[in-house]
Amino acid sequence: MEDLHDLVIIGSGAAGLAAGIYAGRYGMGVLIIGGEFGGETAKAGNIENYPGFASVDGYELMDAMKKQSEALGIRMIDAKVTAISREGHCFTIEAGDKTYEANAILFAIGAERRRLGLSNENELTGKGVHYCVTCDGPVYGGKTIAMVGGGDASVKGVNLAAEYVQKIFLIVRGKEVIAEPINFERMKKLGDKVEVLLETSVKEIVGTQKLEKLILSKPYKGSSELVVDGLFVEIGAQPNVELAKSLGVELDESGYVKVDTMMRTNVDGVFAAGDVTNHFGRFKQDITAAAQGAVAATSAYEDHKVHGDLCVLHARPESVSLHV
Amino acid sequence: MRNVTIYTTPTCVYCKRTKAFFGEHNVHYQEKDVASDSAAREEMIKKSEQMGVPVIDIDGTIIVGFDQPRLAELLDIKA
Numbered sequence: 001m002e003d004l005h006d007l008v009i010i011g012s013g014a015a016g017l018a019a020g021i022y023a024g025r026y027g028m029g030v031l032i033i034g035g036e037f038g039g040e041t042a043k044a045g046n047i048e049n050y051p052g053f054a055s056v057d058g059y060e061l062m063d064a065m066k067k068q069s070e071a072l073g074i075r076m077i078d079a080k081v082t083a084i085s086r087e088g089h090c091f092t093i094e095a096g097d098k099t100y101e102a103n104a105i106l107f108a109i110g111a112e113r114r115r116l117g118l119s120n121e122n123e124l125t126g127k128g129v130h131y132c133v134t135c136d137g138p139v140y141g142g143k144t145i146a147m148v149g150g151g152d153a154s155v156k157g158v159n160l161a162a163e164y165v166q167k168i169f170l171i172v173r174g175k176e177v178i179a180e181p182i183n184f185e186r187m188k189k190l191g192d193k194v195e196v197l198l199e200t201s202v203k204e205i206v207g208t209q210k211l212e213k214l215i216l217s218k219p220y221k222g223s224s225e226l227v228v229d230g231l232f233v234e235i236g237a238q239p240n241v242e243l244a245k246s247l248g249v250e251l252d253e254s255g256y257v258k259v260d261t262m263m264r265t266n267v268d269g270v271f272a273a274g275d276v277t278n279h280f281g282r283f284k285q286d287i288t289a290a291a292q293g294a295v296a297a298t299s300a301y302e303d304h305k306v307h308g309d310l311c312v313l314h315a316r317p318e319s320v321s322l323h324v
Numbered sequence: 325m326r327n328v329t330i331y332t333t334p335t336c337v338y339c340k341r342t343k344a345f346f347g348e349h350n351v352h353y354q355e356k357d358v359a360s361d362s363a364a365r366e367e368m369i370k371k372s373e374q375m376g377v378p379v380i381d382i383d384g385t386i387i388v389g390f391d392q393p394r395l396a397e398l399l400d401i402k403a
Contacts, residue, residue, distance in 0.1 A: 042337040059337045078392065126374035126388065138333035138359030139375045160335065164359060209373075230375070 004311065005031040007300050008093055008102035010081050010243070013039020014286045015274025016108030017065035018293030019300075023106075024072030026301040031102070032069065033095050034078040038062035039110045040237070040275065041286050044153075045134040045160050049180075050286050058134075061286070081109075084243050089269050090311035091247075103311045104300045107244050107257060107265075107272040108293055111237030116148065120205045128211020133157035133232045138164045140230045146171055146214060148202055149234035155179035155187050157234050162190050169226060170196045171216070205231065239276045254278055263296035269303060271296040326399060328353040331368040331379040338390040339378040345392060349401050 006028040009016045016032055016039070023030045041047070044058035053061065069076065079096035084105065086092075093100045113131045115121055121129055130136040133147070137157065141164045147154050150172035156179075158168050170177070170187075175198055177184065187194055197220055204215035206225075213227045220226055239256045241249075250266040252258045256278035263271050263279070273279075273292035280288045328346070330353050332339035346353050356364035358377065372379045372386050380387040382398045395401070 037341060038337060045335050057335075059340050126376035128375065130376060132336075132338075132376075135333060135336040135338060136376050138335060139365060139377060141359060141362065141365070210375075 003031075003098070004101045004103075005029045005075075006102070006304050006308065007031075007104045007106060007297070008033060008091065008100060009106045009108055010093075011035055011039060011108035011110055011274065011276075012037050012066070012076065013062070013108060013110050013274060014041045014065070014289040015039075015110075015276075015293035015296075016106070017062065017069055018290035019106050019108055019273055019297040020069040020074045020076075020293075021065065021072060022294045022297035023300060024069060024074045026297070026304075028297075028301060028304060030074045031100060032074060032076045033081055033093065033100075034076060035080055035109065037066070037078065039108075039289075041289070043132055043134055044286070045156065047286060048182075058286075081243060084247055086247050086267070086269075088310065089307050091269065101311060103308060104269045104271065104303055105247070106293075106296050106300055107249075107270070107276050108274045108289075108296070109240045109243065109276050111239045111275040113233070113237050114235045116202060116205075116233055116235070118202065118205050120207065124205060124207050124211050127209065128207060128229065129205060129231050129233070131233050133161055133234065136230070137161035137232065140165045142166050143229035144227070145169075145230040145232060146202075146226065146228045147232045147234060149236070150174050150177050151234070151236065152179040152183055153236075154232075154234035155183045157232060158194055159183060159186050159190070161232070162187075162193055165230075166193070168194045169220075169228065170194060171200050171202060171214075172196060172198050173201045175199055202231070237275065239278075241276065244270070244272065244276070252278055259296075262299045263292055264299050269307065271300050271303075325352065327381075327383050328399075329356060329381040330354070331356050331358050331364060331372075331377055331381075333357065333359045333377050336377050342378050342380060342390045342395070345390070345395065349399065351399055351401075 009032045012034040042059045081095045083094040144167040146169040200218045257272040273296040274289040358365035
């Protein structure tokens with residue numbers, strides 16, 4: 001038999017690590033297969049709404065959860081899962097150049113940042129176009145940048161970048177900015193440093209060796225051209241559902257993994273938590289991801305109590321005869 | 325010993341991951357914060373022809389981002 005675990009958690013963000021902590025405390029044999037350590041939380045910068053921490057860096061919070069998991073004996077590997085197959089109640093997971101088996105799977109795989117889908121976007125990524133303001137925002141000290149997106153993440157991005165840059169244009173497709181009031185108020189206090197362009201989108205990204213300017217859908221000060229040094233894209237994320245789909249997991253109408261109140265999917269032995277689900281709708285927070293991970297791990301444990309040895313029975317029927 | 329320089333910003337998660345990786349494997353490195361050091365920023369842009377961090381310079385070979393397999397290869401770190 002390959003490397004067998006009671007539960008394999010795919011993803012090591014807030015949902016995956018919280019699930020690991022709970023499953024570890026239930027005494028389950030757990031393997032967390034990482035992908036991108038810390039998920040969106042690690043890239044979030046300063047977090048001020050996770051209970052127990054007045055202010056904590058997202059990476060540090062994830063690192064603390066990782067250490068808590070490791071102290072419980074949870075095994076973690078840094079690899080990308082390329083395929084999962086199911087035979088009865090037994091799952092085979094291909095990750096890196098290795099194969100693992102599990103009695104249950106927990107998808108905490110998160111979501112992929114959306115891109116604008118414009119020509120030139122890929123060519124100019126890193127050369128003026130960026131998707132991680134906590135990473136690359138500080139590189140633009142004294143420069144002018146644009147941030148695309150009208151949600152809380154883009155407002156937090158503006159507030160962080162404002163510590164470094166000279167001027168920020170917040171480009172919002174909708175009629176208003178929808179952000180946590182405390183973050184919105186902080187942005188307002190930045191005064192003229194930030195200009196919000198509502199009902200505006202980026203139509204073109206112009207530049208050859210590096211970003212030179214943007215073409216807007218609506219003129220700003222009489223011109224549809226906006227000269228900026230950097231463009232940061234914060235327009236939400238697309239759930240990573242391909243692996244789940246390959247197992248026959250049902251998605252909801254928005255394309256997220258469909259779960260019941262206990263984070264169970266329609267496939268026996270498959271659970272999901274965090275941004276890959278739409279369990280709390282658009283309200284995607286570290287605390288909701290962690291809570292979902294705890295619930296999903298509890299469901300996996302309940303399942304394990306009933307089906308814990310079925311991996312061998314289902315997937316390796318010949319081995320049953322050894323015990324008869 | 326390899327000559328390793330990492331160009332970082334204070335809030336960059338991939339920079340932290342890269343430094344943690346170096347720490348786990350006892351890799352000695354010099355860190356340059358491009359948010360506070362404009363000369364380092366220009367140096368990084370010149371070397372990497374882009375503005376994303378981290379940038380890692382290992383004996384003149386430039387890596388952009390936390391590319392663990394590539395770092396392991398260049399630093400002779402076995403899995």
